[in-house]
Amino acid sequence: MVAFTKGHGTGNDFVIIADPDGTLELSAEQVAALCDRHFGIGADGILRVVRSAAIPEGRASLDEEPAAEWFMDYRNADGSLAEMCGNGIRVFAHYLLRSGLATLEPGSTLPIGTRAGVRDITRSDTGYQVDLGAWRLSGGDPLVKADGLAVTRPGLGVDVGNPHVVVALAEDAELASLELHRAPELDPAPPHGANVEFVVPAEPLVRDGVGHVRMRVSERGVGETLSCGTGVAATALAVRHWAGAQAPDHWRVEVPGGVLGVRMFPAEDGEHVGLSGPAQLVFSGEVELV
Template sequence: MEFEKYNGLGNDFIFIDGTGEAVELTPQQVGFLCDRHFGIGADGVIVVRKADGADGYMHYINSDGSLAQMCGNGVRCFAKYLVDHGMVDASSGRLLAMTLAGPRPIAFDVDDEGKMTVATVEMGQPILEPAEVPCLLPGASLGRLGTVACEQAIDSPWGPFAFTAVSMGNPHAVCFVDNWQALDDGLFTDAERKGLDTLRIDEVGAWYESHGAFPQKTNVEFAEVTPEGVRMRVFERGCGETLACGTGACATAVAACLTGRAERAVTVSLKGGALAIEWGEDGVVRMTGPAAFAFSGTIQL
């Protein structure tokens, strides 16, 4: 099987062309492809398929073999795949990507060779109604945007954490930490340097990912406000910690605005780099960031 490898801020994906013939992968095959020791290594697999009324359909599969409705970094890489392969007119500057979460209009820039460099994705309006996220948080309150779950405390073995529930086509639980020193020492790889960088997100993120408050599991973000904007780390549902998460950055920006921590336009910094996020007055969240080609090859399944 031929493949190509792309990444958006280090969030990496294996691309397989499914436009000519049907490509169906088992969870075991996806796990092998994404394995960083025995396979190619990636956070997920994207099968490129044709779509009626759109330039292509992005079929995204998490590294554990589960389907994902949407992936922000993945859809920018998907746009680059379509542009760089001549499946859309590079001079048009726009395309429409179909996903399980619905259509996503994308504006893009290209370099002198006609290869895509940066894309702005219309990620749609955030879903804030708890039942539609979905989440089961009893303290959800009625605000000007309807019923929203903001800063709702959920207990854990390390004490309670307050989450804001947002869906960007996939569920997110965003926790802003205002006082790292108040948290349990066991949450950090270095108790002398408590902070976002030393947080054991692989443990606490995994614990909340499967919490009963989230019937379809959830992506988990821990974040803090800085003079430059917002910093965050993410434990992705069905994947684990990744260097970046586009939908997570969008959800975090929305949560920051909802809780009064940021304006509607904010820079969200992740381990792999920064994304510009704007929650427009029209309700649509727009994400701007890069996408890069890494390498291509063949592998036997």
């Protein structure tokens, strides 16, 4: 039997498994079975809590930041590896603190290793903020075809540690008409796939210096989810890019599972993007791996 905890960030839900010494080898099939909403626990992905020193990817994180004791081994619901998860890392940090595995005093920072590099967590008014690091426009902007859209739309490629394609829609009716039961088609298809976000600006777009948009997402290896943290950040970055030089650096992004905050700020290695929002632990139990 394996102990687990179920958690979520704005409805983006995860099965958390503590494996401090890195002794648990989860196959893709086992991950998919645990995430199955009919025959398993049900989740958008798995967060394995492992000491950075225990696995090769984690030791690379320690080379980057010796204080990054913990590594977030994130797997998508289909069992595939993922570089980063903006909602997941807040839930991961919340689990570390609630379990007594780490501390985070007001004004201090908790570094966590990920496959996208070390990410810093701080407390925020809504829960936690994660510095997602430097971002970039990834180029190769594909055309996007999705069920429920009358015509193919252009997308903007944005990399925030994992790949995204953001598509602008004109109105809420278009957003509501999307059928994301199967993944949107991208042409050209990115070599490692991408999360695809569909966004509608609020009216007005900017209120009191803060940008407001609404978004739905199809996550690579998962399907539609109630929220995607890195997708929220990519969406805000894309809309700011389209809006031009006078667009704000603070955004509120509404997703089906709630609202998340995004801010852009300068750093030594270029502009960074931060994501803030809640994290909750729902229940714990034991499960038999098959």
